[in-house]
Amino acid sequence: MAKKPFRFEFSLSLTRYTGYAADNLRALLRGLERVPGGSIYHHLHHALFRRHFAIGAFANDFAVWCWKELHEEVLGERLTIIDPLEFSTIRAARNRLIEEVDRHLGSVEFIQHVPHERQFFFQESQTFVLPTGKEVYELPEFAAEVRKAPPDVIFHHFVVAVLRVGPGENDFSVWIEEQCKKPDLAQKLRELSPYAVDLFTLQNRIADLVLLHA
Amino acid sequence: MPERKDERLSLPSVRLSAYESVVGEAEIEQIRMLAAPMAGATIQHLNSTYAGGGVAELLSRLVPLMNDVGLDARWDVIRADRRFFEVTKDFHNALHGAYEEIVPEHYKTYLETTRKNLELVSRDADFVVTHDPQTVGLVEAREPARTQYWLWRCHIDLAEADPRVWGFLRSYVERHDASIFHLAESGKDLLIPQILLTPAIDPLDEKNRELPQEEIERIVTGFGIDPTRPILLQVSRFDRLKDPLGVIAAYRMVRKWQDCQLVLVGGSAADDPEGEEVLAEVREAAASDPDVHVLALPPDSHRTINALQRAATVVVQKSIREGFGLTVTEAMWKGKPVVGASVGGIRRQILSGINGYLAHTTAGVAFRIREILSNKGLAERLGRAARTYVFENFLITRYLKSWLLALHSVRTGVRISPTYI
Numbered sequence: 001m002a003k004k005p006f007r008f009e010f011s012l013s014l015t016r017y018t019g020y021a022a023d024n025l026r027a028l029l030r031g032l033e034r035v036p037g038g039s040i041y042h043h044l045h046h047a048l049f050r051r052h053f054a055i056g057a058f059a060n061d062f063a064v065w066c067w068k069e070l071h072e073e074v075l076g077e078r079l080t081i082i083d084p085l086e087f088s089t090i091r092a093a094r095n096r097l098i099e100e101v102d103r104h105l106g107s108v109e110f111i112q113h114v115p116h117e118r119q120f121f122f123q124e125s126q127t128f129v130l131p132t133g134k135e136v137y138e139l140p141e142f143a144a145e146v147r148k149a150p151p152d153v154i155f156h157h158f159v160v161a162v163l164r165v166g167p168g169e170n171d172f173s174v175w176i177e178e179q180c181k182k183p184d185l186a187q188k189l190r191e192l193s194p195y196a197v198d199l200f201t202l203q204n205r206i207a208d209l210v211l212l213h214a
Numbered sequence: 215m216p217e218r219k220d221e222r223l224s225l226p227s228v229r230l231s232a233y234e235s236v237v238g239e240a241e242i243e244q245i246r247m248l249a250a251p252m253a254g255a256t257i258q259h260l261n262s263t264y265a266g267g268g269v270a271e272l273l274s275r276l277v278p279l280m281n282d283v284g285l286d287a288r289w290d291v292i293r294a295d296r297r298f299f300e301v302t303k304d305f306h307n308a309l310h311g312a313y314e315e316i317v318p319e320h321y322k323t324y325l326e327t328t329r330k331n332l333e334l335v336s337r338d339a340d341f342v343v344t345h346d347p348q349t350v351g352l353v354e355a356r357e358p359a360r361t362q363y364w365l366w367r368c369h370i371d372l373a374e375a376d377p378r379v380w381g382f383l384r385s386y387v388e389r390h391d392a393s394i395f396h397l398a399e400s401g402k403d404l405l406i407p408q409i410l411l412t413p414a415i416d417p418l419d420e421k422n423r424e425l426p427q428e429e430i431e432r433i434v435t436g437f438g439i440d441p442t443r444p445i446l447l448q449v450s451r452f453d454r455l456k457d458p459l460g461v462i463a464a465y466r467m468v469r470k471w472q473d474c475q476l477v478l479v480g481g482s483a484a485d486d487p488e489g490e491e492v493l494a495e496v497r498e499a500a501a502s503d504p505d506v507h508v509l510a511l512p513p514d515s516h517r518t519i520n521a522l523q524r525a526a527t528v529v530v531q532k533s534i535r536e537g538f539g540l541t542v543t544e545a546m547w548k549g550k551p552v553v554g555a556s557v558g559g560i561r562r563q564i565l566s567g568i569n570g571y572l573a574h575t576t577a578g579v580a581f582r583i584r585e586i587l588s589n590k591g592l593a594e595r596l597g598r599a600a601r602t603y604v605f606e607n608f609l610i611t612r613y614l615k616s617w618l619l620a621l622h623s624v625r626t627g628v629r630i631s632p633t634y635i
Contacts, residue, residue, distance in 0.1 A: 010244065014619040017398035017408040116373055117558065121398035123410065126623050129634045130247050150240045 002179035005135035006142055006172075008149065011156035013046065013125040020122040024113045025070065028062070029101045031122050037090035038124035044084040044093055045160055046125055059195055060084070062097060065120045070112055075104040083195065085159075088167045129156065139180055139214035146172075147207040151199045158206070159194045172206065185213040225289070228278040230611070236417045237611050245611060248618045249283035255621070256286040258336045260352055261345035262302070264291055268413065268540065269345055269369050272613070275416050279614050290334055292349055298327040302348045305383070309347065311374030321382060328352060341621060343367055347379075350386045363624045364390040369413075371400040371537050371558065392624050396538050397559055409620050412562070414613035415543050415604070420516035422547055425524060433521035437477075439507055444474040444587055447526035449519055449541040450533070452480040452493040452510070457532045457555075460576050462499050462506060464532065467580035472587050475505040479522055481513050523548050527593070528586050532579055536560050543608045546570065546600035551593045553582045563608075569599035 020035050022028040032040070043061035059080055067076030078100050087093040105111075132153060136142045146154070157171040165174055168190055177186035188209050194202055234242050259277060263270050273289055280287035301323045308314040328351035335342060335355035344350050345367045353364055366387050372380065372395075380402070387393055392407045401408045415422055434441045446465055450456035458478050465476040478496060480489075493510055500506035511518060523529065529545035531554040538559030545552050546563070552570040554560040564570040571582040586593045606612070 012244070012248070012615065012619055014616065014623050015410045017395065017401040017410055019401070019403040019408065021398075117399055117561065119399070121401075123398055126619075128248075128619060128622060130244075133247075148240075150244070152244070 002137050002175070004175075004179050005137050006175045006179070008132040008134040008136075008145060008153055009129050009156055010132055010150065010152040011127050011129045011160070012152060013042075013127050015042065015046075015123050015125055018122040018124050022120040022122070023116075023118075024111045025066075025072070025075075025101060025105055025108070026111060028065075028120055029098065029105060031120070032062075032094060032098050032101060035122045036124055037094070038126065039122045040090050040094045040097070041160075041163070042123050042125040044082075062101075062120075069114050069118045069120070072104065072108075075100065078104070083193075085162050085193070085195075086167055088162065090163075127160075139176070139182070139210055143207040143210040143214065146203055146210065149203060151203070154199050154203045154206070158202070159199075176210075182213060185210065188213070225274055225278045228275055228282065230279055230282045230614075232418060233609075233611050237605075237609065241611060241615075245615050245618070246283060248615060248622070249285065252618065252621060253284040254286060255341065256336070256339045257288070257341040257343065257621070258339040259287070259289040259343045259345065260292065260334065260349040261289070262292055262294065262299070262348035264289075272413060273345075275419075275610050276614065276617065279610070280617070283614070283618075288336070288339075290336075292327070292331040292334060292352075294327045294331070294348075297323055305347050305379050306370065308376035308379040309370055309372055309383075311376070314376065314379075316376070316378055324351065328354065341365065341624070344390070346370065347383055350383055350390075353386050353389045356389060363392075363621075365392050365394060365409075365620070365624060366390040367394045368400070369396065369537075371396075372402050373399055375402075392620070394620060397562060399558075400537070407623070409623065411613065411616045411620065412559075412608060413538050413540060413543075414608050414610045415540060415547060416610045417547065421520050422544060423520070425517070425521055430521045430524050433518055434525045437507055437509060439475060439477060439525070441525055444472070444527040445477060445525055446474055446528050446530055446583060447477045447479065447522055447545075448530045448532065449479045449523065449544075450531070452478075452489050452496060454488075454492055455534050455536075456480075457534050458492065458496045459499055460579075461530055461532050462496070463576050464530070464580040464583065465506065467577060468583050468587070469505075471584055474527070474583075474587060475507065476500075477507045477509065477522060477526070479509045479511060479519060481511065520544075523550065526550055528553060528583050530579060530583070531555065531560060532576075533557055533560065539563060543604055547604040547608075549597035549601045551586045551596035552600065553579050553586070555579070563603075565599075565603070568596075569603045570596055 018035050018039050020031045022031045063076050063079035066072040066079060082096055084093060134145055136145055161170040173186035173189045177183050189206060192205060230242055230245060257280060259273055261269055277287045277289045301320045304314045304316060304320060308316060331352060332355040335352055339362060341363045343365045344352055346369055350366055356364055388405050390406060392409055393404060394409045394411050395401045396412055398410060431441050439445060448461045452458060461478060468474055497508050500508050523545050529550045529552045531539050531542050531552060533555050536558040542552055542554055542560055542563050552564060554564045554570060554572055556572040556574050564572050566572040573579040573582050
């Protein structure tokens with residue numbers, strides 16, 4: 001039994017338009033350099049959350065736009081393989097995106113422009129965190145709670161936790177390792193990628209793994 | 215002076231708990247937790263009408279729900295004469311990008327009516343929400359020393375707004391603490407935050423609630439439609455921007471290959487000369503074909519439209535321009551595969567190939583309809599994904615939740631780090 005309980009929280013996001021829009025690759029690069037950090041966060045992470053029932057090959061909004069609207073398939077692929085979970089700061093993620101777009105710009109022969117409704121509109125998220133009121137001390141009840149939690153809870157503790165607890169880390173693994181003294185289980189959870197499956201499948205996999213190793 | 219409205223509008227009793235059977239206990243609990251720190255906060259919505267149109271429809275649900283979760287919400291309507299509404303109609307068209315003859319008299323009328331309505335603004339409200347251009351000028355009543363948050367809810371697409379009208383309104387908009395738009399592409403580069411809230415449907419109202427199969431069949435057969443054969447449906451007012459003739463053309467392309475019927479449903483066009491003209495054109499185009507049904511229904515035919523949507527095999531929305539297609543959301547909620555034109559908000563509602571199809575041309579619409587008609591499994595898959603997408607994004611409970619977040623956001627200010635409530 002853990003000394004400290006795991007307190008489940010959930011996060012909700014409000015989306016805002018930043019006023020920046022891009023109708024071509026140069027404008028996208030300019031936007032990436034200038035928009036607030038919340039916009040980079042939004043387009044990298046929330047793309048995953050919004051599409052949790054429809055996993056596509058192009059996982060973040062920048063990649064989707066380059067592929068679908070600009071038909072820049074090479075750049076689309078390069079942006080797709082950027083794993084947001086490997087960055088512990090928004091600045092690091094922003095620099096990587098800028099590097100990819102800038103490099104690609106150097107290799108294209110002409111810059112395609114798209115009409116208004118196909119532009120990339122930079123949006124940003126404001127995140128609000130609330131307690132669910134649920135807390136658990138034991139792994140079996142932890143697994144049961146994870147299985148029935150709304151997706152906002154999994155998203156908060158498992159996906160965007162990386163920005164709070166560091167690269168490759170999540171709230172569940174931290175608690176399981178520190179409080180339940182199960183480093184192997186904690187590591188197995190760290191190895192699960194939210195990009196491989198949708199959030200509903202992910203929460204069941206987490207619950208299954210915890211029950212198996214509890 | 216306009217007559218001051220003393221009594222509050224009598225709104226239908228809407229309880230959040232009634233939605234638990236649709237969205238689940240956890241969602242209702244989340245909304246209540248989000249609302250708890252706002253308990254007792256007063257919020258005044260200001261618009262130009264209690265009835266008719268999407269804004270009034272949304273407010274008639276939102277205001278009672280806000281009250282049910284502990285806020286003190288009220289809804290007031292400005293008093294204005296016909297001339298003011300002619301002016302704001304011209305503004306409306308100009309903001310949509312149409313050319314309108316805007317003369318100084320327009321601004322004078324707008325300012326005079328706005329000044330006469332300033333006393334409508336509640337001095338005690340914690341939040342004041344003005345809706346659309348008609349009420350944005352009421353921000354003149356804002357007192358700088360008072361802690362009162364002002365929001366402007368814009369229900370129209372400003373992407374191609376006439377710079378003269380937008381330049382005039384912008385000074386009022388930027389005196390608010392935040393603005394709220396449907397979609398980013400409808401927004402502008404503003405000095406105040408632009409919050410994004412997509413419109414929602416109410417799963418429990420007459421338009422969307424579940425109906426017994428017998429009732430659906432009775433309504434459909436009442437119009438001479440055969441429920442055993444495939445039905446293509448478009449629900450839209452008879453307006454050239456909804457391209458009803460294009461839908462008939464697409465249907466004819468499909469009929470070369472597959473048996474089906476077409477139903478075009480719209481509101482009564484009695485008060486709209488252009489609507490009557492379009493309706494006549496549509497009737498003429500459909501006259502020779504007994505399988506094309508053109509139905510001009512009264513505005514309160516919600517249950518009938520619900521039944522027609524539930525009976526449809528494929529729902530079409532072949533608009534030339536569309537802000538946000540609520541009829542698309544309604545059909546998706548009913549688990550119907552929708553083929554929509556790749557314009558405006560429809561591009562955000564339909565993820566082509568996942569929860570419906572987007573098409574750019576009449577032939578493209580026909581091609582997708584044929585694809586769905588010939589593959590029942592595909593129709594079911596698209597319909598299931600469509601319902602899930604609406605469930606997660608476009609229900610009134612989600613709308614209420616987003617509104618509560620917007621109020622928290624305005625109160626706490628813009629932050630990048632998470633805000634713990």
